[in-house]
Amino acid sequence: MSSPAAAELHQMAAIGRLLTGIVHEINSPLGSIFSNNEVIRRSLDMLLPLLADPSPESLQKARRVAETCRDLAAVDRIACERIRSVIRGLKSFSRLDSGEPREVDLNENLRDTLKLTQAEFRKRIAVETDLGELPPVECYPQMLNQVFLNLLINASQAIEGEGCIRVGTRLEDGMVRVSIADTGRGMTPEQQAKAFNAGFTTKPLGEGAGLGLSIAREIVEEKHGGSIHFESELGQGTTFHIRIPVRHPSGSVRT
């Protein structure tokens, strides 16, 4: 697995698979904004004649209508923020990495990637994050997003029914360690030995191409001078550890 075009296709397919969840994540707050807007519009229609009548009862009613509008506007704001955060997640995937590494907040990248994946599995998988304080990391952020996406999708596919994914970051000796742990089915020793091989998959046709981990290893090791390892126990779960140097080995960095 070495062609950038193949890596890009793999990423597009992964996002495509998340699309149903992403659409839902945008659609449900949008639906609530629409229906709130209808209520606000009708409330304002009621408000005008109430304000024209100076009786205390009318003013009292007018106050209640105004309060309803204010509460609905607050709900709309939350709905808009939910939509904005999904769009942000998508944007951070659509940006292409330019020639040189950039300084980024990797915790932010992880949060963005989680937003997209959680849209798909929020109902059945709890996500716990323990993101430590990190310095800006010199890297190709979109490529690392792809690594996080591949590992999070693998973790969710390994969990049958309900489970938990834990994502943690730490600064350790000039390296950032990102850990992604799942309570999924784990791997047999034979599967562990082959997990990084391009084309190795245990998933049904159409669900897995067997490329996610080989792409992740290439991005982490060859593009960043880092390392990727995992430990796995059958029936218990799997934890991946990625280490990325804070300073990119190429030395040429845009800030």
Ligand SMILES: Nc1ncnc2c1ncn2[C@@H]1O[C@H](COP(=O)(O)OP(=O)(O)OP(=O)(O)O)[C@@H](O)[C@H]1O
């Ligand atoms: N978190 C995990 N838990 C259990 N098994 C895993 C996990 N991650 C990877 N594997 C195993 O390693 C295999 C290879 O993973 P990889 O991501 O490279 O390919 P894939 O997920 O099968 O397909 P693709 O990523 O191309 O959609 C998987 O089919 C699965 O058997």
Ligand SMILES: [Mg+2]
């Ligand atoms: Mg995969």
